[in-house]
Amino acid sequence: xxxxxxxxxxxxxAGYGRHYIxxxxxxxxxxxxxxxxKSDCVVGDRVxxxxxxxxxxxxxxxxxxxxxxRQDEWRIKEFAANLDQxxxxxxxxxxxxxxxxxxxxxxxxxxxxxxRVLLNKTDLPQIAAARERLAPYRAMGYSVLxxxxxxxxxxxxxxxxxLLAGQATLVLGPSGAGKSTLINLLAPDAKAQIGExxxxxxxxxxxxxxxxxxxxxxERTSGLIDSPGFQEFGLRQVDAQQxxxxxxxxxxxxxxxxxxxxxxxxxxxxxxxxxxERGEISESRYxxxxxxxxxLTLTRR
Numbered sequence: 314x315x316x317x318x319x320x321x322x323x324x325x326x327a328g329y330g331r332h333y334i335x336x337x338x339x340x341x342x343x344x345x346x347x348x349x350x351k352s353d354c355v356v357g358d359r360v361x362x363x364x365x366x367x368x369x370x371x372x373x374x375x376x377x378x379x380x381x382x383r384q385d386e387w388r389i390k391e392f393a394a395n396l397d398q399x400x401x402x403x404x405x406x407x408x409x410x411x412x413x414x415x416x417x418x419x420x421x422x423x424x425x426x427x428x429r430v431l432l433n434k435t436d437l438p439q440i441a442a443a444r445e446r447l448a449p450y451r452a453m454g455y456s457v458l459x460x461x462x463x464x465x466x467x468x469x470x471x472x473x474x475x476l477l478a479g480q481a482t483l484v485l486g487p488s489g490a491g492k493s494t495l496i497n498l499l500a501p502d503a504k505a506q507i508g509e510x511x512x513x514x515x516x517x518x519x520x521x522x523x524x525x526x527x528x529x530x531x532e533r534t535s536g537l538i539d540s541p542g543f544q545e546f547g548l549r550q551v552d553a554q555q556x557x558x559x560x561x562x563x564x565x566x567x568x569x570x571x572x573x574x575x576x577x578x579x580x581x582x583x584x585x586x587x588x589x590e591r592g593e594i595s596e597s598r599y600x601x602x603x604x605x606x607x608x609l610t611l612t613r614r
Contacts, residue, residue, distance in 0.1 A: 322361060323337055323369075325355065331346055343368060345362050345369035346368065355524070356538055377394045381424045382424070384548060398482050398483075399429070400430075400482055400483070403432055405433070406439045408439070410487065429457075436461040436465070479535055481536045485540055548605060557602070566593070569584035
């Protein structure tokens with residue numbers, strides 16, 4: 314009779330292709346590889362692994378509470394798992410893409426993960442325009458936090474520390490929004506962790522090319538997950554018919570349409586279009602809805 318091998322539990326804190334960094338319950342980190350050819354782990358996964366020399370082999374992934382997807386121009390990717398919340402960063406400068414913001418929030422809604430918007434660089438003169446563009450998101454119930462990470466770091470910490478305590482938080486946002494500044498402010502040993510991983514992988518590649526987990530406290534109860542800046546955020550994992558239900562402003566009106574399968578484009582008796590005409594749904598949000606709907610419809614033909 315073969316002997317059953319007891320598998321160790323670990324947390325995936327970084328991934329590079331088929332190389333994963335797994336952290337043990339006592340805080341040690343080691344390189345692990347998945348069993349077989351398929352790489353189906355993401356940062357935030359709890360995995361069972363066993364030692365293989367100086368490295369480890371991931372035998373299976375524990376059941377996930379949630380899983381966030383993101384699509385680039387090539388394929389849909391599993392992105393991060395077991396999240397408590399998502400922090401979508403934008404800034405007053407450079408001008409942020411509302412379409413990218415909306416897509417990130419839709420992805421969070423689709424995965425059942427709470428999301429907040431973090432507006433950075435409130436010390437710049439462009440802040441008034443940025444606030445105006447975010448007004449519809451405040452109106453539909455999203456928490457919009459404001460910080461000046463470089464100009465007022467102490468105030469930013471006072472605001473963010475309680476919100477991130479005891480949570481696994483993924484930070485999303487385009488390049489230039491201030492994600493690196495946020496990580497360096499809240500996770501003082503981030504550079505040391507980057508160095509450890511680079512040394513372990515024998516590479517100098519910076520971790521902003523990958524997703525990376527940082528602990529914010531010595532007790533390792535608060536995790537902040539950095540992600541590469543994105544220029545696009547596809548949503549092919551979303552069903553076109555479910556899209557209105559993932560946009561709170563549209564959801565509030567879509568159930569009142571004359572037809573149960575209304576696409577909110579040309580149908581008579583559409584409560585969503587009536588809400589747009591009354592100013593209860595912003596023109597930009599309705600335009601973004603139409604843009605994403607067309608993408609999802611085309612990809613399923």
